Amino acid sequence: MTQPRVLYTDPPWLIDGGRPDPALASVEREVLGPEVELRFGPHRDGRYQITDPAMLEQAAGCDVLVVYRTQVTEELLDAAGAGLKVVVRQGVGVDNLNAGLLAARGLPAYNVPDYCVDEVATHTSALALALERQLVPQHQTLAGGTFDIYAGGTPHRTNRRTLGIVGFGRIGRAVARRLGAFYGRVRVYDPYIGRDLAEGYGAQAVDTLAELLAQSDLVTLHCPLNPETDGLIDAAALRRMKPGSFLVNAARGRLIDPEALYRALDEQWIAGAGLDVFSPENPHQDARWHPVLKHPGVVVTSHRAFLSEEAEASSRRRVAELVRAALDGRTEGLVGRVHAPEAGR
Incomplete structure (x- = not known):
């Protein structure tokens, strides 16, 4: 019997000293067993080479592909x-899975849709409250040698302000529960949920994105990336936001037009933004993000809202269990199915 082969294209948690170390794949080995051949994508100069031809060589003959940032092609x-x-x-995200291509090939696909709800809701709340309380300019001013309680401006009472949530899935609902506790009102826009669902989380649904933007003092994004949401927050959307409002994005970078965002910040259509995600993932690789990163009203983090020791451990184990189930032919009813092949294929 041929030894099963599994390719992990770009798993950063298996990096030690700048290079992948197979010995760190303890969770994967425990779940998959010694009979499975584990492969890892090409790595050079401290980074996985996710578009390198060597990736294709590593994929040859594999039974399962486990992708992280790598695009399925x-x-x-x-x-x-x-x-x-x-x-x-x-x-969690599925935009790099290329579901249409997998459907055409009759290949099933899975993700881990709920392993980091706690982390992303917490990180979103941290970005939001850092903006509301102007923590970054306060830190920079005081650490720089000046004691000034007004550095960054005078905040407002959040219990008199309105939180707006775009996308009301697992994370959006967790944000409503946590961050919503600080705000007097919570508004939700999600065209794919019933209006009454928001009521169960202490929020009120609105009918349009424009309505939510016009009402909210802080808007946080929690929608998936698809053709409908790509560039959702453009210049027209930012113009609809309240003067003095904030925007937080810990979902997908391409939800926001970076040039429109900088203009909104520079011309004070909005007061600030908290960003954990960009497109490309590293914003230093796209000059359009450079002025956004330098703007004093912006708080940024390096796409780590999902990250914790517990979330990483859970993700690794659950993915390995999905792989083991696939190798054993036990995929019916598994959580995380993104696409199932058509009958008879």
Whole structure:
């Protein structure tokens, strides 16, 4: 019997001293067993090379592909070959899974949709409250040698302000419970939920994004990236926001137009932004983000809202269990199914 092969394309938690160390794959080994051949994507100069031709060589003959940041492409699937059973995303988002391509190939795909709800809701709340209380300019001013209680401006009472949540899935609901406790009103926009659902979380649903933007003092984004939401927060949307309001994004970078955001900040359409996500992932690789990063009204983090020791451990184990189930042919009813092949394929 041929030894099963699994390729982890770019798992950063298996990096030690700047290079992948297979010995760190203890969770994966425990779940998958010694009979499974574990492969890792190409790595050079401290980074995984997710578009390198060597990735295709590593994928050859694999039964399962586990992708993190790597984009699923025709070339990658062709390289794996006819024996490929399943593709698993080591994370919540599905935009790099290329669901349409997988559907056309009749390949099932899975993600881990709920492993970091606590972390992202907490991080979103931290960004929001840092903006509301102007923690960054306060820190910079005091650490720089000046004691000034007014550095960054005079805040407002949050219990007189309105929180607006765009997207009311698992994380949006957790944010309503946590961050909503600080605000006098919570508004929700999500065209795919019933209006009464928001009421159960102490919020009120509105009918349009424009309505939510016009009413909210702080807007936080929790929607997936798809053709409908790509560039959702553009210049027109930012113009609808209240003067003095804040925008927080810990969902997907492409939800926001960076040039429009900088203009909104520079011309004071809004007061500030808290950002954990960008497109490309590293904003230093796109000059459009540079003025945003330098703006004094912005708080930024390096796409780590999902991160904790517990979340990472859970994600690794749950993905390994999905892989083991796929190798054993036990995928019916598993949590996290993104796409199932059509009957008879």
